[in-house]
Amino acid sequence: MHKGAIFDLAWHPDGKVLASASADETVKLWRVADGLRLDTLNQAQGELMSVAFTPDGEHILAAGADKRIHLWRFVSREAPGLNPVVHSRFAHESAIHAFAVSSDGRFLLSSADDRSLKLWSVPDLELLRAFPTQPDIAAAVVAVPGADRFLMARLNGSTEAFSSQRAAPVRGPSIGVASRVVAPSVVSASPATAEAEPNDTPVSAVPVSWPAEVSGTMGRAGDVDLYRFSAEAGRAVLLEIQAARNQSKLDSRIEVLHPNGEPVEHVVLQATRDSWFTFRGKDSETADDFRLHNWAEMELNEYLYANGEVVRLWLYPRGPDSGFKVYPGEGRRETYFGTTALAHALGQPAYVVTPLPAGSDPAPNGLPVFRLNYVNDDDSSRRRGVDSVLIFHPPTTGDFLVRVSDVRGFGGEQGYPYTLSVRPPRPDFKVTLSGTGMKVSPGSGREIAFKAERYEGFDGPIRIDITSLPPGFTASSPVEIEAGQMSAVAVLHADSTATAPDAAADQAVQVVASAVVGGRTVTHALGTLGDIQLGPPAKVTVEILPSTDRTFVKESAGQPLEFSIRPGQTITARVRAVRHDFPGRIELGNEDSGRNLPYGVYVDNIGLNGLLIVEGQTERDFFITASKIARPGTRLFHLRARADDGQASRPVLLRVLPAETLASTEGR
Numbered sequence: 001m002h003k004g005a006i007f008d009l010a011w012h013p014d015g016k017v018l019a020s021a022s023a024d025e026t027v028k029l030w031r032v033a034d035g036l037r038l039d040t041l042n043q044a045q046g047e048l049m050s051v052a053f054t055p056d057g058e059h060i061l062a063a064g065a066d067k068r069i070h071l072w073r074f075v076s077r078e079a080p081g082l083n084p085v086v087h088s089r090f091a092h093e094s095a096i097h098a099f100a101v102s103s104d105g106r107f108l109l110s111s112a113d114d115r116s117l118k119l120w121s122v123p124d125l126e127l128l129r130a131f132p133t134q135p136d137i138a139a140a141v142v143a144v145p146g147a148d149r150f151l152m153a154r155l156n157g158s159t160e161a162f163s164s165q166r167a168a169p170v171r172g173p174s175i176g177v178a179s180r181v182v183a184p185s186v187v188s189a190s191p192a193t194a195e196a197e198p199n200d201t202p203v204s205a206v207p208v209s210w211p212a213e214v215s216g217t218m219g220r221a222g223d224v225d226l227y228r229f230s231a232e233a234g235r236a237v238l239l240e241i242q243a244a245r246n247q248s249k250l251d252s253r254i255e256v257l258h259p260n261g262e263p264v265e266h267v268v269l270q271a272t273r274d275s276w277f278t279f280r281g282k283d284s285e286t287a288d289d290f291r292l293h294n295w296a297e298m299e300l301n302e303y304l305y306a307n308g309e310v311v312r313l314w315l316y317p318r319g320p321d322s323g324f325k326v327y328p329g330e331g332r333r334e335t336y337f338g339t340t341a342l343a344h345a346l347g348q349p350a351y352v353v354t355p356l357p358a359g360s361d362p363a364p365n366g367l368p369v370f371r372l373n374y375v376n377d378d379d380s381s382r383r384r385g386v387d388s389v390l391i392f393h394p395p396t397t398g399d400f401l402v403r404v405s406d407v408r409g410f411g412g413e414q415g416y417p418y419t420l421s422v423r424p425p426r427p428d429f430k431v432t433l434s435g436t437g438m439k440v441s442p443g444s445g446r447e448i449a450f451k452a453e454r455y456e457g458f459d460g461p462i463r464i465d466i467t468s469l470p471p472g473f474t475a476s477s478p479v480e481i482e483a484g485q486m487s488a489v490a491v492l493h494a495d496s497t498a499t500a501p502d503a504a505a506d507q508a509v510q511v512v513a514s515a516v517v518g519g520r521t522v523t524h525a526l527g528t529l530g531d532i533q534l535g536p537p538a539k540v541t542v543e544i545l546p547s548t549d550r551t552f553v554k555e556s557a558g559q560p561l562e563f564s565i566r567p568g569q570t571i572t573a574r575v576r577a578v579r580h581d582f583p584g585r586i587e588l589g590n591e592d593s594g595r596n597l598p599y600g601v602y603v604d605n606i607g608l609n610g611l612l613i614v615e616g617q618t619e620r621d622f623f624i625t626a627s628k629i630a631r632p633g634t635r636l637f638h639l640r641a642r643a644d645d646g647q648a649s650r651p652v653l654l655r656v657l658p659a660e661t662l663a664s665t666e667g668r
Helices: 503-508
Strands: 006-011 017-022 027-031 037-041 048-053 059-064 068-073 085-090 096-101 107-112 117-121 127-130 138-143 149-154 159-163 168-170 212-217 224-231 237-242 252-257 265-276 303-306 309-315 349-357 369-373 389-392 398-406 417-423 428-434 445-455 462-467 473-475 479-481 487-494 510-517 520-527 540-546 562-565 570-579 601-604 619-626 633-637 652-656
Touching: 017 048, 017 059, 027 059, 048 096, 059 096, 068 096, 107 138, 107 149, 224 417, 237 252, 252 389, 265 303, 398 417, 428 462, 428 510, 428 520, 445 462, 445 479, 462 487, 479 487, 562 570, 562 619
Parallel strands: 006 048, 096 138, 562 652
Antiparallel strands: 006 017, 017 027, 027 037, 048 059, 059 068, 068 085, 096 107, 107 117, 117 127, 138 149, 149 159, 159 168, 212 417, 224 398, 237 389, 237 417, 252 398, 265 349, 265 369, 303 309, 303 349, 428 445, 445 487, 462 479, 462 510, 473 487, 510 520, 540 570, 570 619, 601 619, 633 652
8 A cells, every 4th residue: 555645557568567656755566466566666756646667568667746757677577576776867847747658668758847848768768859848737648559649738728749759749639638627718828928128117017918928037136027917807817927937046926016006905804813833933834733822712714824924724733732734734835815935933923814805994903904915925825836826806997017026136137037927717626536446345445535636716616426336336425525625535335245346347437526617517537446356354344333322313224324413512423343353453543533524523532542442442432523614514424444454434424504503402
């Protein structure tokens, strides 16, 4: 098993070995006949996004976040063994997004997050050509079978074909890109135009008719460039800088101004509670362990302002030696209202704030009021690095200015170029799944995890359907990634009488993600669940049962067990384990022990050791608490035993009832 998300899979040409690339910075090789791990290729220094075998089956290729293309000679075909490294080639200046090997095995085309595209020889990995910077990231690259061409699809919806033999662009067939559907009103950006100096004052601002791309440079220290554009109230405009991703020295900053040069106000933040950082300060990266004075008075989803940065509270502290998690709940934290992530010193003031419309004049409450303008230094989503991006919502119809500068005031004719894009936002999403190719023990379940990336303002719910499962297998489908959230977890369960599915049954499975984006339904096919296998008998299985208090429990024949809860309430349930061949401690997780609970609902009172069943016992009660922000609705959730590679219980239903009807059951 991997210790992180699996991003890509590849079959050996003879179909006997499967390679998996993971966020745990490894490629693992699996013998298909019995699932035996043949090797773990762990030389990478970052998440691996793509993996492939060469068509002759002699080599393995992988690439990802460490910006390198790795090539191993494939040796361990029948039994576990070491596969020697042949190359680890530094290939791009940013994470490699995708690659493909030509059908004759002689060439590799790689695409990176900085929109670069390069052609390499195989197996030497010598650079043959660096193509011009692409209009957008080439998110999908495939080789045309039996031909000398690659097909490439970009995030902006465009496609193109490249000849590997001539190493020159050729016009390819028109193909759709299901993974980047945009609103019908969106128009592709016009060809890039050049900045015209002088343009450092509102009077001399360069007029731009958007959608457009403008090429410019910070020609001297302290230089600023201004561009004038027209906008309509109610029609959002995305302003984006491409600089650092293209190896420019520019650390960009963009601002939106009125025609007279005055800043355009974005939001008014009224402080409602004051606090400060306790125990230790905070770095500018992580989303975990925000330790704050008087945290018990803070609520999930509230905004926290500290020294110009705005974050949003995602999860309560889990004990005396922890702090808040902020959105997105893992990895690098995101910021809001165009603010930039900063380091915060021990004792630095922080405030819970309420956002109010621009121009608001809130009544004084003894705490500060912060007025934020449309300004951005680093992309708030953190995906564009130190490049700047803003989604501007014009307060009125008319002309506005965008000012581009270097945060440090640096500049020079050489080394500080940029491209400014002015276009409509293209809201969309991408869902990746992990847990494919799993072995499911009869009478038990395994998890399927889904993770979303949200683009350019899309924040709605995402529904995932798993259909056409083999006989004897069921899934907790549909599963929803809730509005504003990034992940969801389903369970694939095998009946006690299930038989192993064949290849045709595996291929019949369909996993589809859908959401309403811009008023219409957008659907992305996620593929299958891979090679579903029937695993050996489980060593331990777990199930969720009612506790002694059944006033909030509903049992119906043929339906999942149902619990009801209201915001602000705590209920009790019971977990029972059957120890088939496992005498040890059964660990069920810490703050993540309630798998797929609705956002704002969590397993409570778990202590430092988490939810567990100790040696010699088979049952225990546990507590489920709904915070005040929990939304009404229903959701399937389950428990997962970490023992025996993560056996999952059958899901049960949790119904969150409206808070306003709370009566005698309050506070249980």
